[in-house]
Amino acid sequence: xxxxxxxxxxxxxxxxxxxxxxxxxxxxxxxxxxxxxxxxxxxxxxxxxxxxxxxxxxxxxxxxxxxxxxxxxxxxxxxxxxxxxxxxxxxxxxxxxxxxxxxxxxxxxxxxxxxxxxxxxxxxxxxxxxxxxxxxxxxxxxxxxxxxxxxxxxxxxxxxxxxxxxxxxxxxxxxxxxxxxxxxxxxxxxxxxxxxxxxxxxxxxxxxxxxxxxxxxxxxxxxxxxxxxxxxxxxxxxxxxxxxxxxxxxxxxxxxxxxx
Numbered sequence: 453x454x455x456x457x458x459x460x461x462x463x464x465x466x467x468x469x470x471x472x473x474x475x476x477x478x479x480x481x482x483x484x485x486x487x488x489x490x491x492x493x494x495x496x497x498x499x500x501x502x503x504x505x506x507x508x509x510x511x512x513x514x515x516x517x518x519x520x521x522x523x524x525x526x527x528x529x530x531x532x533x534x535x536x537x538x539x540x541x542x543x544x545x546x547x548x549x550x551x552x553x554x555x556x557x558x559x560x561x562x563x564x565x566x567x568x569x570x571x572x573x574x575x576x577x578x579x580x581x582x583x584x585x586x587x588x589x590x591x592x593x594x595x596x597x598x599x600x601x602x603x604x605x606x607x608x609x610x611x612x613x614x615x616x617x618x619x620x621x622x623x624x625x626x627x628x629x630x631x632x633x634x635x636x637x638x639x640x641x642x643x644x645x646x647x648x649x650x651x652x653x654x655x656x657x658x659x660x661x662x663x664x665x666x667x668x669x670x671x672x673x674x675x676x677x678x679x680x681x682x683x684x685x686x687x688x689x690x691x692x693x694x695x696x697x698x699x700x701x702x703x704x705x706x707x708x709x710x711x712x
Contacts, residue, residue, distance in 0.1 A: 454493040454505055455698075455705030458675065461489045464505070465702070466524050472658055472666055472707070473679075475698055483519055483527035485509070490517070492545045492603075492654065494706045499554060499582060503708075504530075506546045506558055514540040516560060518584065535577070536589055539565035544572065545603045545654070547706065549633065552608065556584060557633065559593065561602040572620055573597045574604035576634055594635030595628060603704070605655045606633065609665070610685055613637075616655040616667065623650040625669060627686060646689045648680060654704035668695065668707065675700050 453467040453475055465480030483490065483505075491508040498504050502520040509517045509532055518530035535543060542563035549557045556579040561572040574597070575590035596604065596617060604617040615628045615637055625648060627641035644650065654670040664683040671678055677699040678692040695702070 453702075453705050453707045454495040455702040456489075456491050456493065457701055457703055459701070461491050464490050464493050464507075464527070467698070467702075468524075472660060472709075474696060479525050482525065483521075485517055485519070486529055488517070492547075492704045494547045494558075495708045496548045496550055496556070497708060497710065498556070498584065504548070504584065506548055508544050508546065512542055514543055516543060516546045516558070531585070533587060535560070535562070537562060537564060537575075541565055542570070542572070545704070547603075547605050547656075549606050551633065555579070558587070559604050559606055560590065561604065562590065570620075571600050572602040574601055574615075574617060591634065593637060595630065595637030595639075596635065601626075603654050605657060605706075607657050607659075607665070614686060616657065618653045618655070623652065624648075625652045625655050625667075640686075646680065648678070648689070648692055652678075656706045658707040658709050668705070670704050672703075677702055 463481035464483040466478040466482040467475040468478050469475040488509040493505040493507040495505050504520045507517045509515050514535050515532040517532050519527045521527040544561045546558050546560040558577050562575050563572050574593045577587045577590045580586045600620040601617045602620045606615045613630045628637035628639045630637040651673045652669045656668045666681050668679045677695040680689045680692045682689045
């Protein structure tokens with residue numbers, strides 16, 4: 453797990469767990485960028501053997517940041533990548549998505565001058581090489597670009613792409629599906645469809661050993677972190693529970709499942 457915290461938006465903490473519930477600190481702070489913030493760090497293990505994170509670099513601007521590590525303990529800054537989007541004012545919550553063929557994608561929330569203040573649209577960009585040094589021009593996720601959606605996290609399940617995304621106006625995490633990563637997405641659950649309540653953000657999902665899925669999300673106004681499980685393909689969910697040990701401290705993280 454890679455997270456920023458309530459105490460610092462410029463330091464990343466790394467945790468690990470054997471059961472997706474009880475997380476112990478591996479190192480913290482584990483990484484501080486050369487400048488700016490490290491909000492919303494998303495982690496993958498790449499084909500070159502490195503762990504990579506992509507993160508929000510500042511409250512305003514047009515860049516996302518990258519760092520990498522061999523062991524999750526020592527992290528090195530790689531680069532800030534400028535997104536070639538006209539009038540880009542805010543670049544928030546980049547999330548890695550690696551497709552079945554190993555292609556590395558990022559889904560990021562963009563606010564441009566062409567929309568009213570603080571209206572976000574999820575966009576997709578794809579690495580054009582294994583070095584992750586060049587990326588396609590971001591394009592809107594079709595079906596999610598008509599309203600105010602942020603913190604979009606995508607997983608693939610049962611042949612479909614499932615997007616869990618915060619409706620920034622109502623503050624609910626909603627659920628949409630598509631046959632391709634770029635969309636078009638169709639909403640399957642809106643409002644309080646899963647019983648998680650409002651003012652939730654930063655959803656991240658991980659596959660459980662029993663075949664189900666766990667979603668983690670930030671109850672930011674309560675300063676609590678929650679999780680909920682689904683065993684039936686995202687149709688129903690268990691009542692939310694606080695994440696022991698980290699609730700009230702960790703913020704907007706992602707979890708990478710590995711077999712060791």
